[in-house]
Amino acid sequence: MQKLRATLALLLAELMLLPFGAVASNHREAPITALDHKADITDLYAFVSYSANQAPNTAPSKVTLILCVDPLLEPANGPTYFPFDPNVVYEIKIDNNNDAEADMSFEFRFQTQQTQPGLFTAMAGAGDGVAAPANSPAPVPAGTPIVPPRITSLTSAGLGQRQPYIVSLVRNDIVNRLGAELSQTMYAVPANIGPRTMDYSALYKEGTYSLPGGVKVFAGTVDDPFWIDLGGAFDTINLRKLGSGVPGVLTDMEDSAKENFASDTVSGYAVNAIAIEVPIEMLTRTGRVEPADSRAATIGVWATTSRPSMTVRRSPDVMMNSGPLRQVQRIGNPLINELLIGIGSKDKFSMDVPKNDAQFANFLLDPLLPRVVNALTNGVVAIPAAPRTDLLPLVTYAPPIAAAGTPAGPVADLLRLNTGVPATPPAMANRMGLLGGDAAGFPNGRRLMDDVVDIALRVAVGGVLAGPNFNKFPNNRLGDGVNVNDAPYKMEFPYVAECPSGRDRRHIDPGEPGGGPIQ
Amino acid sequence: MSLRSLLPLLALTLTTAWAQASFSDGQKALASGDAQKALTIARALNKQMPDELDPWGLIVDAARALGKTEEAEKAAQWMINLRPDDPRGLWRVASLREDAGDLSGAEEALVLCYNRVSRTDTAWRATLMKQMVRLYTKTGRTKEAERLTQEISKLTENKK
Numbered sequence: 001m002q003k004l005r006a007t008l009a010l011l012l013a014e015l016m017l018l019p020f021g022a023v024a025s026n027h028r029e030a031p032i033t034a035l036d037h038k039a040d041i042t043d044l045y046a047f048v049s050y051s052a053n054q055a056p057n058t059a060p061s062k063v064t065l066i067l068c069v070d071p072l073l074e075p076a077n078g079p080t081y082f083p084f085d086p087n088v089v090y091e092i093k094i095d096n097n098n099d100a101e102a103d104m105s106f107e108f109r110f111q112t113q114q115t116q117p118g119l120f121t122a123m124a125g126a127g128d129g130v131a132a133p134a135n136s137p138a139p140v141p142a143g144t145p146i147v148p149p150r151i152t153s154l155t156s157a158g159l160g161q162r163q164p165y166i167v168s169l170v171r172n173d174i175v176n177r178l179g180a181e182l183s184q185t186m187y188a189v190p191a192n193i194g195p196r197t198m199d200y201s202a203l204y205k206e207g208t209y210s211l212p213g214g215v216k217v218f219a220g221t222v223d224d225p226f227w228i229d230l231g232g233a234f235d236t237i238n239l240r241k242l243g244s245g246v247p248g249v250l251t252d253m254e255d256s257a258k259e260n261f262a263s264d265t266v267s268g269y270a271v272n273a274i275a276i277e278v279p280i281e282m283l284t285r286t287g288r289v290e291p292a293d294s295r296a297a298t299i300g301v302w303a304t305t306s307r308p309s310m311t312v313r314r315s316p317d318v319m320m321n322s323g324p325l326r327q328v329q330r331i332g333n334p335l336i337n338e339l340l341i342g343i344g345s346k347d348k349f350s351m352d353v354p355k356n357d358a359q360f361a362n363f364l365l366d367p368l369l370p371r372v373v374n375a376l377t378n379g380v381v382a383i384p385a386a387p388r389t390d391l392l393p394l395v396t397y398a399p400p401i402a403a404a405g406t407p408a409g410p411v412a413d414l415l416r417l418n419t420g421v422p423a424t425p426p427a428m429a430n431r432m433g434l435l436g437g438d439a440a441g442f443p444n445g446r447r448l449m450d451d452v453v454d455i456a457l458r459v460a461v462g463g464v465l466a467g468p469n470f471n472k473f474p475n476n477r478l479g480d481g482v483n484v485n486d487a488p489y490k491m492e493f494p495y496v497a498e499c500p501s502g503r504d505r506r507h508i509d510p511g512e513p514g515g516g517p518i519q
Numbered sequence: 520m521s522l523r524s525l526l527p528l529l530a531l532t533l534t535t536a537w538a539q540a541s542f543s544d545g546q547k548a549l550a551s552g553d554a555q556k557a558l559t560i561a562r563a564l565n566k567q568m569p570d571e572l573d574p575w576g577l578i579v580d581a582a583r584a585l586g587k588t589e590e591a592e593k594a595a596q597w598m599i600n601l602r603p604d605d606p607r608g609l610w611r612v613a614s615l616r617e618d619a620g621d622l623s624g625a626e627e628a629l630v631l632c633y634n635r636v637s638r639t640d641t642a643w644r645a646t647l648m649k650q651m652v653r654l655y656t657k658t659g660r661t662k663e664a665e666r667l668t669q670e671i672s673k674l675t676e677n678k679k
Contacts, residue, residue: 312592326600348569
């Protein structure tokens with residue numbers, strides 16, 4: 001120990017010449033996912049599956065889980081487009097006994113294959129294929145195939161870069177590959193390059209796989225299902241001035257309309273999505289579909305991305321050295337890390353486990369964002385006093401999501417879904433979810449059509465759950481003016497809209513038709 | 520601009536100054552042999568700014584000096600998880616592996632660390648090279664140790 005101290009003292013004497021944070025060149029590191037787009041999670045959705053002709057109060061039977069990663073993909077951005085990262089393990093985790101620990105997880109791993117290594121782009125195709133013309137210079141004779149046929153299948157020749165993947169169910173450290181009995185290889189659906197190159201709709205359909213046991217899976221580049229006036233939100237909450245005349249406050253008409261009054265910054269952009277639909281019996285701790293008033297009906301869902309990691313202590317078994325993973329990011333509820341956690345704690349939050357979230361309680365119980373809005377509106381938007389116990393239902397198992405008597409569990413950022421609540425027929429769904437009287441909407445899980453930005457503004461900022469003093473105008477009309485996605489969602493698994501065409505995509509900007517005002 | 524409007528900025532500056540002063544106090548405490556005080560300071564700093572590597576590093580160093588290997592290793596693991604390529608974490612990994620008798624592992628981490636230190640950072644490069652000399656000596660590679668010792672001399676000569 002004395003020798004160790006002497007060594008330490010020597011090293012410290014040398015290092016003490018350097019000031020705090022100056023021992024390396026990267027002191028002001030950006031939060032880690034800003035540097036690691038492939039592992040950057042954008043959104044997580046969990047909801048009871050529904051169909052276009054869903055009748056009210058249909059008994060729940062399946063749950064759909066969707067994880068989106070790799071944000072703001074410009075569909076025209078070739079030539080390599082947007083493969084999943086084979087070095088990232090993508091997981092969706094389930095807690096079914098209220099302890100905020102994973103009782104099972106669905107694990108997705110991808111590989112990348114190059115089948116056209118001489119081609120200058122990852123994908124190419126046209127018509128039935130295009131051959132060299134009569135005046136083709138030597139040594140390529142006329143009639144030699146030059147451009148492969150239009151891509152109509154995930155095994156078409158023009159798909160020069162493709163990604164097979166495997167899905168596993170991990171329970172009690174036992175890994176079972178789903179669909180292993182199928183001889184078919186599952187491929188991720190590529191980005192939609194454009195109509196000459198591919199029939200994207202056909203690829204989307206082919207890439208939706210049915211596995212034994214009532215499981216369906218999908219992975220691929222799709223329309224980003226999220227919508228938000230990103231510019232208004234992050235310009236220090238500089239939301240647009242709409243009908244009410246107060247920035248960020250909607251009129252009743254704007255609030256109830258299924259159209260946009262401000263620019264959806266994400267419009268025309270794509271994202272990489274992983275989706276799985278499973279029977280509810282697979283998720284609950286009883287192995288049964290539980291009624292909504294059962295203490296076993298509510299599950300907690302979160303997703304992670306992880307990369308292989310170096311460990312301080314190496315395993316004596318060298319074959320184990322590639323095993324450990326370091327979590328890069330996680331997500332439960334939307335916007336928690338983005339809007340509530342302090343910038344100096346975001347990476348720790350991303351890389352820790354939900355059951356340790358009590359360490360971040362100060363951000364949740366006295367969030368800065370409401371104070372910012374309170375200040376920027378000069379008090380027009382009044383906010384509840386700290387501690388914000390009105391926010392606790394988002395981070396514990398509690399009514400109105402979980403049945404009365406369900407153990408609350410530790411404070412943990414999980415997306416909680418009561419699997420016993422029937423899906424609302426799509427035509428009757430309310431974008432405000434539970435706030436709008438729609439029991440199947442966020443924060444009871446999260447559907448694609450739930451307007452989590454407006455809900456977060458009203459709940460986290462406006463404090464509408466804190467009582468009638470806050471559940472009134474203008475707090476209950478806070479909103480960014482973006483009410484719907486730019487592309488309609490599908491009415492069946494995997495629900496996400498098709499990737500915008502790279503050739504023809506449109507980003508709807510402020511001042512344009514459908515993009516609302518610039519001010 | 521009114522003083523009132525400057526207050527949030529001032530608070531931010533004070534926080535940073537507090538962190539710098541605390542970190543410096545922690546370093547001094549550790550160098551003077553009061554590792555327990557250093558550890559207390561480091562833990563408090565870490566709670567305030569968990570994404571910053573330096574408080575984690577001070578936890579590693581103080582816990583290591585106190586023989587709290589588990590805490591040191593846990594903190595070092597956070598360092599390389601948060602910033603996998605940052606030399607501050609890799610250097611601690613090398614040291615902890617050396618403590619545990621994993622000399623080839625220490626060498627591996629030390630090389631990774633060395634390759635990520637700026638070529639102009641002579642003091643730190645020399646420190647790392649000295650640590651490598653020790654590893655060479657421990658593993659009986661005296662020729663490599665001698666060669667590297669000469670390199671260190673050249674490096675420090677050039678600095679003068």
